[in-house]
Amino acid sequence: MPVNPELVGRAFPPTAPYLVGREKVREFARAVFADAPQYVDPEAAAALGYADVVAPPTFAIVMQDITLQQMLAYPDSGIELSRVVHAEQRFRYSRPIVAGDELVATLTVAGIRAMGGNAMVTMEAEVVDADGAHVVTTTSILLVGDSDA
Known part of the structure; x- marks a missing residue:
């Protein structure tokens, strides 16, 4: 199924x-x-003004993975993990992720572009903190191979 x-x-x-x-x-x-010391040492992070260790910028992929599992479980999506190649990843931060943050992510499928029998699926996950303030938006593009190939 496409x-x-x-x-x-x-x-x-x-x-x-x-x-x-x-x-x-x-x-x-x-x-x-x-x-970098702020990723592992609370004192180094505090010296930079953070409440605890700071997550490396790509840590947001942890949140996006949770949302991706939602999409893969969606009936009739036509997306099977065995046919997926991760093509591109971007992060747009309002602030760094810090240990102690409580985060929630919401995934939206932003676009699908057909390429022969394949598809490029663009997804955006908006991640907010416990106060509802934007932390990061992750954009991921998956190349989904043709199921008939």
Whole structure:
């Protein structure tokens, strides 16, 4: 089944709140070789004016992954993970993510572009904090291969 064009404009329900943990930030920083002290040391982060360790910029992918799971579980989406290649990723921040943040993300399918039997699916996840203030918008483009290939 091809990607369902009716997904365009669809907004999925907000995710459950995600509490950003200090150790999760440290683990992520190690995994992506982000070695700035504010990513692992609360005192270094405090010296920069933050309440706790700061997440590396790509940490927002954790939130987007939760929203992606919603889309993949959507009946009749036409998107099977086995046919997906992650083509592009962007982040637009209002402020950094900090340990202790409680974040909620809402995914919207921004567009689908056919390319032969394949499709480029553009998704945006808007991430807000517990006060509803914007933290980051993640934009991801997936290349979904033809199911008949």
